[in-house]
Amino acid sequence: MDGRRFYNISSYILPSDYIEVKRTEFAHELYKRHWRGNFSSPVEELLESSKGGRVLDCGCGSGKWPYEMAIKYPNSTFIGLDMVPIFSKIDNENKPSNLGFLEFNICNGLPFQNATFDFLFQRSMIISLNKSQWKIILNEFARTIKPGGWLELMEIQINEIDLTKTAKLFQQSLNRYLKINNHYQFHDFPFYQLIRSTNRFNSIKLIQKKVAVGSWGGEFGLKVADVLVGVYEGMKPTLKHIMNVTDLEYDELLHKLSKELKSPFNDSMYITTLRVIAMRNR
Template identity: 30%
Template sequence: MDELTPGRYYASEQYLLPADEAETARLGLQHRVFSKSFENRISLAPLNLQSGGRVLESAAGTGIWALEFFKESSKNGIVLDMECIDISDKQFPQKFPPNVHFSVRSVIDLPAEWNSNFSYVHQRLLVLALDDSLWRKVISEFFRVLLPGGWLELVEIDTSCYRDYVGPCTNSLQSLALSMFAEKGIIVDMANYFPPLLEETGFVDVRCEVRRVRIGQSGENGYRSDEIGNFFRGLKRDVVNGGGYGIVRTEEDYEELLKGCELEWNIHSDEAYVYHYAFLARKP
């Protein structure tokens, strides 16, 4: 295939999506859709936080979730102490309250002094960064840093764009994505993967909340087609490096495939959708 189009910044080889201005804008739109899909709630855990309580957000990215959660808690008279970590600071906000702390850290190796420190741990959208062995390390780390009685919330989007046949372009894109994810060990069947892993680690009260989210032209009840298209554009580096996985040959082929998918999603919005998952678990 052709050389990768310049201009996108990737924080690591492991994480498949970029960490640049275009991705920051996309994540802002995605945050809106996630919140709306869960009835305008940004947290589903049954929390009983008090002022001074410590909250950890992993894979903080732009900080949009953390800052909104902090603001919402403050309105209820609860001033939290929040740690927000990511492997890159490229998307960190420029301004934030003094009780919210951003730092560059890896979730697979949290500080030893964080043992039993947090009442709530939240992580969103890291499925494209971790294989089974890394997920096991991450869940173990979360268990370690949570206080007894503390809650973990993992929020993810599934890695497919349909459950029924939508069209030939969507079918080809799905084949490409599944081949790439299989090669990299990305977890696809999250609903059957996470609950047993959480219980095996020692968590209790494990449950999963699922929402089906439409893809269509207006994005009124979900994602606009171009928003999902831009998600897949962010995967171009690894599509290119993988030689197109037998589906596309050039970057131009890949772009044409995505445009074809967007057209199919606009036409068949009743069949095009993704799932949002929220996995909840408590440390006994």
């Protein structure tokens, strides 16, 4: 649709194609730089130990995160799971022996036994799951993480009030889509409440980092702007209907957004990246 390939647009509005793989790999590099590392949970010692740990990346996309982790921690075992096998490039070409990939839809629960993982990581899944699916999957996380093991969720928080005029237009339409489909929105994701509602996690900690988007954030801010424009670009087949604009008008708005974010007059737009870590009860 609109020149992009989708897996099932009625349940996941971003494309699953080469352009999206490149966009998420680029975003992965920015996250790593901004957070100075791939995770915040206190699991490094275990992953480095001779015994190693078992790790799941849920909704792993291109597989860049588990790939880098598997190389860095050769004594640990990593699984990347996604409903679309866009991890296949790594899978076919240069997969380390301690990394495996699995094509699976997590709306059907997780295909693992109780207490399998020492560490479960999941990033950027707000648009993927509706409210009842979040409830199910968090209970599945609680079931499959070992007592004393760690859960780490990483998401972005976007408040319309912090956006430029055109960014607000796109975000408002995305929020409308999320609302219609009974998803949490980018400004109100209830991390604490959801994790606590399982009654099986403690030591819940939320860490936030603000990111300046566009010219005022320097070279890094300009790269973040490109990633964000890429998100709205990929959502064109859905958002153009919600915005009630033609193809041409949508493309012009994307162009306007890019120019606006990169203009020296953009001196305030930011988004927040969040990591929530929690320990499975012993």
